[in-house]
Amino acid sequence: MSEKTDINAEMNRLLARATRDRSDIEDLVVVPVFAVIVALILGAATMLATGVDLATIGKSFVALFVGSVGSLNAISETLTAAIPLVLAGLGLALGFRAGLFNIGAEGQLLLGGVAAVVFGFSFPDLPFVVLMPLCLLAGALTGAFYASIAGALKAATGAHEVISTIMLNLISYRLLDYLLRSPWIQKEGRSDPISKSVPDNAQLPRLLDWIEPNLRLHAGIFVMLIAVFVVYWILFRSKIGFAFRASGENPDAARYAGMHSGLIIVAAMASAGALAGLAGAAQVLGVLDRASPGFSAGIGFDAIAVALLGRSHPLGVLFAGVLFGGLEAGGRQMQVDAGVSIDIIGIIQALIIVFIAAPLLVRAIFPWGFRRTGDNHGGKGK
Amino acid sequence: MNFLNNFTKKTAIAAALFLGSVSVASAFTACQVTDTGGIDDNGFNQTAWKGVTDAQEKFGIDSRFLESQAETDYEANINSLLGGQCDVIVTVGFLLGDATKNAAETNPDQKFSIVDYAYDPTIPNVLGQVYATDQAAFMAGYLSAGMSKTGILGTFGGINIPPVTIFMDGFVSGANYYNAQKGASVKVLGWDKASREGLFTNNFDSLDDGRAFAQNLYDEGADIVLPVAGPVGLGSAALADELGTDALKIIGVDADLFLTDPAKKHVYLTSIVKRMDSTVTAVIQAAMEGTFEGGLIVGTLENNGVGIAPLHDFEDAVPAELKAELEAIRAGIIDGSINVGG
Numbered sequence: 001m002s003e004k005t006d007i008n009a010e011m012n013r014l015l016a017r018a019t020r021d022r023s024d025i026e027d028l029v030v031v032p033v034f035a036v037i038v039a040l041i042l043g044a045a046t047m048l049a050t051g052v053d054l055a056t057i058g059k060s061f062v063a064l065f066v067g068s069v070g071s072l073n074a075i076s077e078t079l080t081a082a083i084p085l086v087l088a089g090l091g092l093a094l095g096f097r098a099g100l101f102n103i104g105a106e107g108q109l110l111l112g113g114v115a116a117v118v119f120g121f122s123f124p125d126l127p128f129v130v131l132m133p134l135c136l137l138a139g140a141l142t143g144a145f146y147a148s149i150a151g152a153l154k155a156a157t158g159a160h161e162v163i164s165t166i167m168l169n170l171i172s173y174r175l176l177d178y179l180l181r182s183p184w185i186q187k188e189g190r191s192d193p194i195s196k197s198v199p200d201n202a203q204l205p206r207l208l209d210w211i212e213p214n215l216r217l218h219a220g221i222f223v224m225l226i227a228v229f230v231v232y233w234i235l236f237r238s239k240i241g242f243a244f245r246a247s248g249e250n251p252d253a254a255r256y257a258g259m260h261s262g263l264i265i266v267a268a269m270a271s272a273g274a275l276a277g278l279a280g281a282a283q284v285l286g287v288l289d290r291a292s293p294g295f296s297a298g299i300g301f302d303a304i305a306v307a308l309l310g311r312s313h314p315l316g317v318l319f320a321g322v323l324f325g326g327l328e329a330g331g332r333q334m335q336v337d338a339g340v341s342i343d344i345i346g347i348i349q350a351l352i353i354v355f356i357a358a359p360l361l362v363r364a365i366f367p368w369g370f371r372r373t374g375d376n377h378g379g380k381g382k
Numbered sequence: 383m384n385f386l387n388n389f390t391k392k393t394a395i396a397a398a399l400f401l402g403s404v405s406v407a408s409a410f411t412a413c414q415v416t417d418t419g420g421i422d423d424n425g426f427n428q429t430a431w432k433g434v435t436d437a438q439e440k441f442g443i444d445s446r447f448l449e450s451q452a453e454t455d456y457e458a459n460i461n462s463l464l465g466g467q468c469d470v471i472v473t474v475g476f477l478l479g480d481a482t483k484n485a486a487e488t489n490p491d492q493k494f495s496i497v498d499y500a501y502d503p504t505i506p507n508v509l510g511q512v513y514a515t516d517q518a519a520f521m522a523g524y525l526s527a528g529m530s531k532t533g534i535l536g537t538f539g540g541i542n543i544p545p546v547t548i549f550m551d552g553f554v555s556g557a558n559y560y561n562a563q564k565g566a567s568v569k570v571l572g573w574d575k576a577s578r579e580g581l582f583t584n585n586f587d588s589l590d591d592g593r594a595f596a597q598n599l600y601d602e603g604a605d606i607v608l609p610v611a612g613p614v615g616l617g618s619a620a621l622a623d624e625l626g627t628d629a630l631k632i633i634g635v636d637a638d639l640f641l642t643d644p645a646k647k648h649v650y651l652t653s654i655v656k657r658m659d660s661t662v663t664a665v666i667q668a669a670m671e672g673t674f675e676g677g678l679i680v681g682t683l684e685n686n687g688v689g690i691a692p693l694h695d696f697e698d699a700v701p702a703e704l705k706a707e708l709e710a711i712r713a714g715i716i717d718g719s720i721n722v723g724g
Contacts, residue, residue: 067462073461073462077458077461077462080458177584190543191542191543191547191578192541192542192543193541193542193584213488214461214464214488216457216458216461283454287454287457288453288454292453293453293541293584293585294418294452294453294454294585295452295453295454297451297452297453297454297455298452329458332448332455332458332459332462333462335447335448335449336413336446336448336462336463337446339446339447341449342448342449342451
């Protein structure tokens with residue numbers, strides 16, 4: 001008898017795992033929401049512990065809210081910050097689904113951005129409708145190429161992608177320094193590493209500057225939304241997406257089913273790199289107008305957090321990216337209004353990840369927020 | 383969940399307090415956007431911020447600041463201070479030049495001031511603050527050349543931009559002047575004045591880089607190193623602290639690091655001081671009194687806008703003769719008989 005119930009429980013567990021996307025709302029939604037709440041509370045506790053008084057803490061949370069969604073400018077800033085995070089996050093999510101832990105978004109983003117800038121100022125005479133999309137494409141292709149190096153290394157030699165993408169990040173920093181000093185890229189009259197500016201007809205146009213010139217939201221938001229849709233389609237509606245997910249869930253089974261694991265690894269890395277490169281291109285074409293050594297600003301690493309928080313689901317990544325964009329924009333306001341260090345935002349972001357990575361901890365803190373699932377999540381239930 | 387309830391209650395109280403206090407704002411607000419080193423970098427950004435806090439004490443004004451975490455923040459940070467909440471916005475650093483120019487041109491009624499950037503032609507609502515840092519660096523170069531036992535000095539910069547390389551130019555010229563006067567052959571590693579090439583960390587925030595670059599220079603024989611890279615130099619100071627000051631001494635930049643970096647104060651032979659605090663305070667005062675005009679103010683040895691810090695712990699180690707020569711050089715630079723460019 002007991003053997004039979006064991007088998008049933010095991011069957012249920014396997015089924016629950018297989019249909020995770022649809023059934024397990026709790027893991028997908030409730031855990032992230034609670035993680036954010038706990039992180040905000042602990043952020044307040046951190047401020048308290050570092051000698052910030054209660055009035056200032058109250059003020060800083062008001063500012064965090066006002067600065068992220070409280071005005072048109074705030075919303076514009078939140079979305080502007082979200083665009084590269086979501087794009088790079090989508091790429092990472094795609095990799096995670098295929099079982100690849102790609103740390104290299106930062107490097108892919110840097111090189112993608114540089115490629116877009118270089119392409120832009122090399123062909124300044126092309127009309128906007130041709131040049132701007134080609135710049136984006138140049139960024140995406142460069143990112144894809146750079147990421148597929150790590151993919152090819154893994155497919156051919158088994159070199160772990162975590163190591164090789166970290167190495168490729170370091171190479172990209174120095175490569176960027178070198179490129180930005182080469183005469184055909186470096187801005188005229190400057191001796192520091194900084195690129196020439198992107199011509200106007202290659203830029204992603206700003207969408208709201210007719211209301212107020214300071215609003216920075218740019219057409220990259222459409223690129224972002226299209227990317228969310230395309231990644232969703234690839235992952236859940238296309239054959240290659242099925243192959244990605246299959247080899248992510250169980251590489252052996254995928255291989256026995258006749259999928260070419262090596263090809264899938266390279267393809268998954270390349271698509272992830274393309275999205276990261278697109279993020280870099282959107283950043284230089286929409287916000288910065290040029291490339292400089294620090295232009296990635298850690299977006300490639302923040303995007304890892306975005307992909308994890310979004311549970312590697314395109315819609316989740318979209319929401320997580322907007323949340324992180326809001327934290328960035330709100331954090332700025334927090335510093336202006338309350339004089340609280342912007343580092344507190346980094347702490348809150350880190351805490352969110354800690355709680356996402358430890359769902360059991362969140363369940364223990366908020367027991368009433370979850371159905372009693374018993375052995376489903378606690379490992380061996382007996 | 384006691385904690386949670388408690389917290390929400392307190393937040394509500396705090397929010398109420400906050401809303402109550404909004405109406406009593408002071409008449410004048412000075413705002414500052416820092417570069418990536420951060421407001422507590424013991425040097426560059428901190429000195430400029432001190433100008434605002436000094437003005438706060440003197441004139442009872444309000445102040446706000448925003449730290450730039452990355453170059454991507456410059457424009458956004460300036461934007462979030464626009465909208466009439468600041469009477470004057472001070473942006474700190476050459477790299478904010480483009481962003482400040484754009485903001486000043488789209489907001490002609492907002493007063494701006496920028497540290498380390500001179501616009502040509504000038505912008506009517508921007509007052510640039512620049513410094514003849516090479517004059518002070520020249521003295522530091524002469525002093526270092528006189529104090530070096532190995533006959534090799536080292537320097538490295540943050541980014542190859544004029545306000546950084548002007549330190550290195552002056553330092554090299556000062557050492558060369560020492561060689562010419564004394565028939566010595568002290569070398570400076572890390573900066574070639576003629577080719578405008580040298581050692582650069584390409585950032586203003588990595589203490590690890592500061593340590594590694596100083597280590598490399600030390601390995602090449604340098605016993606006095608001038609890091610011109612804001613807080614990056616604190617990493618070099620940490621190395622000097624470990625090796626001992628007999629092996630390696632550091633020249634501080636921007637502020638008197640003996641005072642701002644008390645934990646490592648014994649490693650600083652002297653500091654090349656750039657009095658951004660006094661120029662920032664002067665700008666704020668001008669804005670308050672209505673005498674603010676776009677243009678340029680230049681800090682020199684003569685008007686105490688730049689200088690070298692007291693020797694502090696090295697007071698006894700530096701020979702009296704060398705000290706006297708330094709005083710003569712200071713006078714020579716001020717009256718123009720010594721050319722720091724040479």
